[in-house]
Amino acid sequence: MATITLIPGDGIGPEITEAVVKILDAAGADLQYDEQQAGLTALREEGDLIPESLLDSIKTHKVALKGPLTTPVGEGFRSINVTLRQKFDLYQNVRPCRTIDGIKTRFDQVDFVLFRENTEGLYSGFEIFDERNQIADGIARVSRKGSERIIRAAFEYARKHGRKTVTLVHKANIIKQASGLFLTVGRELALEYPDIEFQDRIVDNMCMQMVMYPDRYDVIVATNLFGDILSDLGAGLVGGLGVVPGANIGDGIAIFEAVHGSAPDIAGQGIANPTALLQSAIMMLRHLNQMETADKVETALFKTLADQSKTTGDLGGNNSTQQFADNVIANL
Missing domain, CATH: 3.40.718.10 (Isopropylmalate Dehydrogenase)
Structure with missing residues (x-):
């Protein structure tokens, strides 16, 4: 059983994180979650953009799955993403870009x-x-x-x-x-x-x-x-930031993340696409050597994306975030 640091993030982050965890659990991923806050949510709840409890959790568990975080443009605080990468010397940013059946490109x-x-x-x-x-x-x-x-x-x-x-x-x-x-x-x-x-x-x-x-x-x-x-x-x-994964990897610690923004304009509406974070979670499972579960989730995701009627609105369907998660689960 691997324990990971789970960072829901800001904006649509909590919604897509909930969907991804639901899929991982349904697939039988051998994971436990230490949920921590960062960004605007952490600032509001704990008075700090990057709480010490978050840093301690990442140091302890070595692997994190992170939703999107908000960074102001041209003013305000420095990017939390950049800060975390430098804090843990995550010198590799790895971004696979692959054509997916059903996504028009x-x-x-x-x-x-x-x-x-x-x-x-x-x-x-x-x-x-x-x-x-x-x-x-x-x-x-x-x-x-x-x-x-x-x-x-x-x-x-x-x-x-x-x-x-x-x-x-x-x-x-x-x-x-x-x-x-x-x-x-x-x-x-x-x-x-x-x-x-x-x-x-x-x-x-x-x-x-x-x-x-x-x-x-x-x-x-x-x-x-x-x-x-x-x-x-x-x-x-290959379809935009909403469908590609991302990983930040160092010699001892790795943070897997959705590379898109926090989309505050649609937060709370239940319509966000969790594909990017789910793809990142698949990368994380492979990093943890849970290959069979990673392959199972990936196959189910791609089968779901190939059927437009099962996707979220940004990909031509009319499913909510949680309905999309249920559709992936049905294809496991």
Whole structure:
């Protein structure tokens, strides 16, 4: 029996978390839940965005499943997601993007996994503001250690899962030191994996390539900002943020999360789609080596999504969040 930290989150978070837990329990997942709050809910209930009880729970259980959290744009507190990633050194942001039957997209052969460096780059928090001249500087910190471990994680994933190619994304033609170091490390590590084809792409070209030929890509690895942009682009190729999973993984702790927003405009209406969080929970089950249960839930989810009459409104159906959960359970 594995105990995980369960973080329902803000907005639609509690609704989709309830649906996902219901499905996991019905599937016989060998899990216990230590429910903790974060974000606006925690601020309201406990006076702290990231309570010590939450941090202690994650340290103890090593695995968390997290609903969406709210971060103000351009003001207010720093992203809680970024803070948790840096607090626990969760340097791998892993985002699979795969075409799903029943979800209408422009492509039908997309199947790649994007590895985004999660603790450095322009999200390191090294910012300077010159009040007198009204100039803001952001420092994109890239280290050899940080580059090495995320690129190696991508190669190891490719080898373990029978993937044939790793594509490194950079802007070394312009950002010659920071992006150049990332590319240099990638080329060095590629020599250790002769069984995996290695290629690199400049980020702007990669954006074009992904929307024209997404089926050509297998495992993609990028620094923080580029990976953030490309992972959302990848989600758009397969149906949007509402259907793709996400994981933040370190050497000892992993947090699996819905990558979409908290959607406060529809919170409490019971119409939110729990697919992204459920997909993340499937990733979590595999991380916990509960392979049979993960496969069972995934098969039931995909069978449900293939029938539009069984889906939520955003996918063309008219089912509520809990009805959708019941439909997945019926397909277990």
